[in-house]
Amino acid sequence: xxxxxxxxxxxxxxxPIEGLIREGQHLLVQVSKEPLGTKGARITSHxxxxxxxxVLLTWSGHVGISRRIEDASERERLAQLVETIRPxxxxxxxxxxxxxxxxxxxxxxxDYLACLWESIQKKTDSSSAPTxxxxxxxxxxxxxxxxxxxxxxxxxVDSEEEYQRVRTxxxxxxxxxxxxVELYSGTAPIFEHFxxxxxxxxxxxxxxxxxxxxxxxxxxxxALTVIDVNTGKYVGRTSLEETTVKxxxxxxxxxxxxxxxxxxxxxxxxxxxxxxxxENRDKVYQALIEALRADRSKTTICKISExxxxxxxxxxxxxxxxxxxxxxxxxxxxxxxxxxxxxxCYEIFRAIERQGPALAGKQLSLHVHPALAEELFGEDRKYxxxxxxxxxxxxNISASDKLHIEQYRMEPS
Numbered sequence: 102x103x104x105x106x107x108x109x110x111x112x113x114x115x116x117p118i119e120g121l122i123r124e125g126q127h128l129l130v131q132v133s134k135e136p137l138g139t140k141g142a143r144i145t146s147h148x149x150x151x152x153x154x155x156v157l158l159t160w161s162g163h164v165g166i167s168r169r170i171e172d173a174s175e176r177e178r179l180a181q182l183v184e185t186i187r188p189x190x191x192x193x194x195x196x197x198x199x200x201x202x203x204x205x206x207x208x209x210x211x212d213y214l215a216c217l218w219e220s221i222q223k224k225t226d227s228s229s230a231p232t233x234x235x236x237x238x239x240x241x242x243x244x245x246x247x248x249x250x251x252x253x254x255x256x257x258v259d260s261e262e263e264y265q266r267v268r269t270x271x272x273x274x275x276x277x278x279x280x281x282v283e284l285y286s287g288t289a290p291i292f293e294h295f296x297x298x299x300x301x302x303x304x305x306x307x308x309x310x311x312x313x314x315x316x317x318x319x320x321x322x323x324a325l326t327v328i329d330v331n332t333g334k335y336v337g338r339t340s341l342e343e344t345t346v347k348x349x350x351x352x353x354x355x356x357x358x359x360x361x362x363x364x365x366x367x368x369x370x371x372x373x374x375x376x377x378x379x380e381n382r383d384k385v386y387q388a389l390i391e392a393l394r395a396d397r398s399k400t401t402i403c404k405i406s407e408x409x410x411x412x413x414x415x416x417x418x419x420x421x422x423x424x425x426x427x428x429x430x431x432x433x434x435x436x437x438x439x440x441x442x443x444x445x446c447y448e449i450f451r452a453i454e455r456q457g458p459a460l461a462g463k464q465l466s467l468h469v470h471p472a473l474a475e476e477l478f479g480e481d482r483k484y485x486x487x488x489x490x491x492x493x494x495x496x497n498i499s500a501s502d503k504l505h506i507e508q509y510r511m512e513p514s
Contacts, residue, residue, distance in 0.1 A: 154199035325368035366417020474500035
């Protein structure tokens with residue numbers, strides 16, 4: 102159970118979890134991180150409630166400001182406003198969307214969250230564990246609350262029911278965007294109409310081409326993600342170093358876009374094309390930092406090494422796009438490769454050798470994939486004939502495209 106422990110002075114050891122909770126005790130907890138791979142969900146007893154402009158901290162009087170609000174005077178203004186309107190004993194994190202908002206708008210947001218917290222507490226007191234006390238907004242409503250900004254023209258919905266739900270939600274909390282919600286009525290599927298199907302397919306490819314002709318390769322593992330930058334078809338017109346820098350800077354923009362699109366988090370290693378000049382390495386590094394400013398997820402970056410490697414981390418709170426929309430191949434178990442035909446042929450030969458004494462003088466039906474049958478009738482036929490002579494048996498090969506290329510079946514008769 103992932104419960105945050107209270108802070109203690111540095112000269113004191115944290116008590117064991119058994120000293121903080123007891124068996125049978127009822128606790129109100131919140132899922133702070135979804136299950137990722139083999140890791141279970143992370144939960145906390147420090148409940149936070151997200152609104153449009155603020156995140157209410159029900160357990161602390163701390164006031165924080167989004168790091169993406171960079172203007173010092175605006176940060177100070179927002180901090181002072183929140184200090185005056187926050188409920189007693191509670192704090193808040195000011196979200197990026199709060200930049201430039203008035204006291205009335207922020208107070209309406211925090212009052213709503215305070216009322217929501219009060220209703221959660223009442224429901225908790227009248228409920229028996231285990232039970233779901235509160236569920237966050239649906240995906241479409243969260244998108245309206247968290248993602249819709251002034252530079253967005255419209256929200257297009259292809260479901261009449263969801264359209265009405267979004268309109269009602271916008272009318273209640275964000276009246277200014279109500280008229281920008283549209284119902285899609287086209288004949289083509291909405292993803293196809295707006296080109297999202299192409300982007301989804303592109304977001305699952307390992308290789309992503311750059312406009313110049315270079316490309317990046319993205320390999321995801323359980324522990325980390327590796328991104329390799331290559332020149333590809335681009336050869337440049339001047340020096341090799343200048344060509345390398347141009348490809349690397351172009352790759353930076355695409356890499357940051359792909360990290361956000363694919364929701365890649367955790368440890369990330371970027372292998373840029375080697376650059377001899379430290380000045381050029383710094384230029385690419387600064388381009389990476391600048392491109393990541395628009396990323397909502399927290400990132401930590403190390404300087405580019407002499408080998409062109411960048412180590413970075415990106416906060417991960419949910420599964421990546423690839424893991425949430427795909428599954429490991431049942432044949433290769435996610436390796437991305439299968440055994441060669443030659444390897445499978447020799448596996449079959451070894452299986453025949455193991456059963457050879459018991460098959461002496463008998464017929465053996467061998468069922469394989471057509472591609473494997475072609476291999477067995479080719480240059481490997483000589484070894485198969487040797488086995489037939491050794492064990493005084495006959496092997497009859499039968500091809501079936503219903504079998505996977507790695508599968509085979511032996512039936513003695």
